[in-house]
Amino acid sequence: MDNFLxxxxxxxxxxxxxxxxxxxAIGVTGVLIRxxxxxxxxxxxxxxxxxxxxxxxxxxxxxxxxxxxxxxFIMALAAAEVAVGLAxxxxxxxxxxxxxxxxxxxxxx
Amino acid sequence: xxxxxxxxxxxxxxGFIINGLTRNSxxxxxxxxxxxxxVLISFVLSVLAYLEVSAARDAGEAGSFTLHLFDWxxxxxxxxxxxxxxxxxxxxxxxxxxxxxxxIHLYSSAYMAHDEGFGKFFAYLNLFIFFMTIxxxxxxxxxxxxxxxxxxxxxxxxxxxxxxxxxxxxxxxKAFIMNRIGDLGFLIAMFFILETFxxxxxxxxxxxANGLPVGTPIVVVITLLLFVAATGKSAQxxxxxxxxxxxxxxxxxxALIHAATMVTAGIYLVVRSNVLFLLAPLSMxxxxxxxxxTAFVAAFIALTQNxxxxxxxxxxxxxxxxxxxxLGVGAFxxxxxxxxxxxxxxxxLFLGAGSVIHAVHDEQDMRKMGGLRKALPITFGTMxxxxxAISGIPPFAGFFSKDExxxxxxxxxxxxxxxxxxxxxxxxxxxxxxxxxxxxxxxRGTPEQQSxxxxxxxxxxxxxxxxxxxxxxxxxxxxxxxxxxxxKLQAFxxxxxxxxxxxxxxxxxxxxxxxxLMGLSVLGAIAMAVxxxxxYVKNAQVPEADEKPKSLxxxxxxxxxxxxxLYDALFVKPLGKLxxxxxxxxxxxxxxxxVNGVGDFFTGSGRGxxxxxxxxxxxxxxxxxxxxxxxxxxxxxxx
Numbered sequence: 018m019d020n021f022l023x024x025x026x027x028x029x030x031x032x033x034x035x036x037x038x039x040x041x042a043i044g045v046t047g048v049l050i051r052x053x054x055x056x057x058x059x060x061x062x063x064x065x066x067x068x069x070x071x072x073x074x075x076x077x078x079x080x081x082x083x084x085x086x087x088x089x090f091i092m093a094l095a096a097a098e099v100a101v102g103l104a105x106x107x108x109x110x111x112x113x114x115x116x117x118x119x120x121x122x123x124x125x126x
Numbered sequence: 127x128x129x130x131x132x133x134x135x136x137x138x139x140x141g142f143i144i145n146g147l148t149r150n151s152x153x154x155x156x157x158x159x160x161x162x163x164x165v166l167i168s169f170v171l172s173v174l175a176y177l178e179v180s181a182a183r184d185a186g187e188a189g190s191f192t193l194h195l196f197d198w199x200x201x202x203x204x205x206x207x208x209x210x211x212x213x214x215x216x217x218x219x220x221x222x223x224x225x226x227x228x229x230i231h232l233y234s235s236a237y238m239a240h241d242e243g244f245g246k247f248f249a250y251l252n253l254f255i256f257f258m259t260i261x262x263x264x265x266x267x268x269x270x271x272x273x274x275x276x277x278x279x280x281x282x283x284x285x286x287x288x289x290x291x292x293x294x295x296x297x298x299x300k301a302f303i304m305n306r307i308g309d310l311g312f313l314i315a316m317f318f319i320l321e322t323f324x325x326x327x328x329x330x331x332x333x334x335a336n337g338l339p340v341g342t343p344i345v346v347v348i349t350l351l352l353f354v355a356a357t358g359k360s361a362q363x364x365x366x367x368x369x370x371x372x373x374x375x376x377x378x379x380x381a382l383i384h385a386a387t388m389v390t391a392g393i394y395l396v397v398r399s400n401v402l403f404l405l406a407p408l409s410m411x412x413x414x415x416x417x418x419x420t421a422f423v424a425a426f427i428a429l430t431q432n433x434x435x436x437x438x439x440x441x442x443x444x445x446x447x448x449x450x451x452x453l454g455v456g457a458f459x460x461x462x463x464x465x466x467x468x469x470x471x472x473x474x475l476f477l478g479a480g481s482v483i484h485a486v487h488d489e490q491d492m493r494k495m496g497g498l499r500k501a502l503p504i505t506f507g508t509m510x511x512x513x514x515a516i517s518g519i520p521p522f523a524g525f526f527s528k529d530e531x532x533x534x535x536x537x538x539x540x541x542x543x544x545x546x547x548x549x550x551x552x553x554x555x556x557x558x559x560x561x562x563x564x565x566x567x568x569x570r571g572t573p574e575q576q577s578x579x580x581x582x583x584x585x586x587x588x589x590x591x592x593x594x595x596x597x598x599x600x601x602x603x604x605x606x607x608x609x610x611x612x613x614k615l616q617a618f619x620x621x622x623x624x625x626x627x628x629x630x631x632x633x634x635x636x637x638x639x640x641x642x643l644m645g646l647s648v649l650g651a652i653a654m655a656v657x658x659x660x661x662y663v664k665n666a667q668v669p670e671a672d673e674k675p676k677s678l679x680x681x682x683x684x685x686x687x688x689x690x691x692l693y694d695a696l697f698v699k700p701l702g703k704l705x706x707x708x709x710x711x712x713x714x715x716x717x718x719x720x721v722n723g724v725g726d727f728f729t730g731s732g733r734g735x736x737x738x739x740x741x742x743x744x745x746x747x748x749x750x751x752x753x754x755x756x757x758x759x760x761x762x763x764x765x
Contacts, residue, residue, distance in 0.1 A: 125741030
C-alpha cells in the first residue's frame with residue numbers, strides 16, 4: 018500500500034487541481050454554448066466526473082477515505098440524474114420533434 | 127323658572143328636528159303650526175323668565191341667575207362649563223328674539239305658503255331661534271360662540287334658501303365667509319381671555335378685570351378682536367357688504383336675521399363685555415369712529431337705491447352703525463335701547479316690504495311700484511308708522527333711542543354728533559322716499575299686476591300691526607329725565623353696566639343743550655320728510671326704469687361706493703389666482719405628478735424587467751452560472 022501511495026503522490030497535487038479545473042471549465046462551457054440537449058447532458062456528466070477525480074485525488078493525498086466515499090455518492094446521483102434527464106429529453110422530443118434547446122423558448126413575455 | 131331656562135333653546139331645537147324630518151311627508155300646515163308653536167312656547171317661557179328677573183330687580187337684587195348644566199371641558203386647570211345665565215340683558219334679548227321671532231314665523235306661514243320648501247324653511251328658522259337663544263343665554267364666551275357660529279350657519283342656509291339661483295347661493299357664501307372672518311377675531315380673543323384670566327365665564331373674567339388699570343395692552347387687544355368679531359356679525363366697515371347681498375333670501379329671513387336678531391349679536395357681545403371695553407378707551411374710540419362712518423356711508427348709499435329691500439338693508443347697516451357709535455361713546459344703555467326699538471321698526475319695515483312684494487308678485491324695484499296705499503291700506507299704515515319711527519320723530523320709538531345716542535356722542539366728541547345728525551337727515555329722507563315711491567302717485571307696474579293687487583292675509587297683517595304698536599310705544603320704556611321720564615331701561619340694566627357708572631360715561635349735558643340737540647334732529651327729520659314729499663309726490667320726480675346716474679355723487683351712491691368692486695380686485699381675484707396656481711402647479715403637477723409618478727415608475731420598471739423573461743433556456747443557464755460565481759466570490763471575500 019505504502020509503495021502504491023508513494024507512487025501516486027509522485028504526481029504533484031497541483032497537477033490534479035489544474036487538470037480537474039480545466040475539465041470542469043470545459044464542462045461549463047459545453048452547457049452554456051451547445052444547443053443539443055444530449056451534448057448538454059454529456060457536459061454535465063463531464064463536470065461531475067471532474068469533481069469525482071479531484072475528490073479521489075484529495076483522498077489519496079490526505080490518506081482520508083471520506084473523499085472516495087463521497088465519490089460513490091456522486092456517481093449514484095449522476096446515474097439517477099441522467100435517467101430522469103433523458104426521460105425529460107424523450108418527452109420534449111415527442112412534443113417538439115427536436116432536441117434543440119431553442120425549441121423550448123415558449124415561456125416568454 | 128330660572129331652573130327651566132334650558133327649555134327655551136331646547137323647544138325650538140325639537141321643532142327643527144321634527145320639521146326637518148317630516149318636511150316632505152306631512153301637510154304644510156303641520157310644519158307651520160309646529161314651527162310657529164315652538165317659538166310661541168319659547169316666548170311664553172321668556173316672558174316668565176323676564177318676570178322673574180324683573181321681580182328680582184324690583185326687590186333690589188341683581189336679578190342674575192346661573193344654571194349650570196354640566197362641565198364640558200375639565201382638563202388640568204382649564205374648566206369650561208355648559209351653563210346658562212339669565213340676567214336683565216339676556217332676558218330682554220330673549221323677549222326680542224322669541225317675540226319678534228314668533229311674529230315672523232306667523233308671517234312666514236302666509237308668505238311662504240306657495241313655496242315647496244315650506245317645511246325646510248320653518249326647520250331652518252327654528253334652528254336659528256335655537257342658536258340665537260343659546261348665544262344670549264350663554265354664561266361664558268364659549269357657549270356664546272356656539273350660538274355665534276350657529277346663527278352664521280343658519281344665515282347661510284336661509285339666505286341661500288332658493289339655492290337653485292346661482293347668485294343667491296353666492297350671496298349666501300359671501301355672508302358666511304365674511305362672518306367667518308369675524309369669527310376668527312372672536313376665537314383669538316377667547317384664547318387671549320383664557321390666557322389672561324384663566325377662564326371664560328363672564329362673572330370671573332369681569333371680576334378679574336376689575337382691578338386692572340385703564341389701557342392695559344392685553345385688554346385693548348382682546349377688545350379690538352371682539353370688535354372685529356362684532357364687525358363681521360353686525361355688518362360694519364369693512365365687513366358690511368354681505369348684508370345688502372343677503373337680501374337674496376326670503377323677506378321673513380331678512381326681517382328676522384338681518385334686522386332684528388343676528389346682526390344685533392355684535393352689539394350684545396360688546397354690551398356684555400362692557401367691563402373690558404371700558405378698560406380700553408382706544409377700542410371704544412375705534413368702535414365709535416367705525417360706527418359713525420358706517421352709519422354715514424350706508425345712509426349715503428341708501429339714498430339712491432331702487433330695490434326696496436336694498437334700501438332697508440343699507441338702512442340696517444346704518445342703524446347698526448348708530449348702535450356702535452353709541453357703544454363707542456359709552457352709551458351702552460342707549461345702544462341697547464336702539465337694538466330694541468330697531469328690532470321693532472326694522473322688522474316691521476321688512477315685513478311690510480314683504481307684503482308689498484307679495485302684492486306685486488315678487489317685483490322689488492320701487493320704480494315699478496306706486497300708488498299702493500289704496501290697495502294695501504294696512505300695509506301702508508304700518509309702514510308709515512315704521513318710517514316715522516326710524517326717522518326719529520317723537521313720540522315714536524326711534525326718537526328716544528336715537529337721541530340718547532346722539533346726546534352721548536355730542537358730549538364725547540361733537541364731530542360724531544354732526545355726522546350722526548347728517549345721517550339722521552339722510553335716514554329720514556330715504557325712508558320717506560321709499561314710502562312715497564311705493565305708496566303714492568300712480569301705479570307704474572304692468573296692468574296685470576295692477577289687477578291682482580290685494581291686501582295680504584291676516585297672518586301677514588297681524589304681525590305688522592303688533593310691530594307697529596310696539597314701534598309706537600316701545601320708546602316709553604326709557605324716557606330720559608330731561609323729558610320727565612325715569613330711564614327705566616337703564617335702571618333695569620344697572621347691574622350689568624355698573625362699570626360704566628364708575629368710569630364716568632353718564633350724561634353730563636345741561637338740559638337746555640339736550641333740548642337743543644333734540645329739537646335740531648327732529649326738525650331736520652321733518653324737513654327731510656317734507657323735502658322728499660315735495661320731490662316725489664308733488665313733483666313726481668320718479669327715477670326712470672333705465673335711468674343711469676349722472677353726477678359723481680349720484681354715481682358713488684348708486685354703485686355703492688364701488689366697495690364690492692374694490693374687494694373683488696383686492697381679495698377675490700388674487701385669491702382666485704392663488705388658487706389657480708395651487709391647482710395647476712401644486713396639485714396637478716406636484717401631488718398628482720408624484721402619486722401618478724409612483725405608479726408610472728412601477729409600470730415602467732416592470733416593462734423593463736420583464737424583458738429578462740425571454741424564454742431562452744441558454745440565457746437562464748448563463749444567468750445561473752454568473753450568479754453562482756458571484757455568490758462564491760462574495761463568500762470568499764466578504765464573509
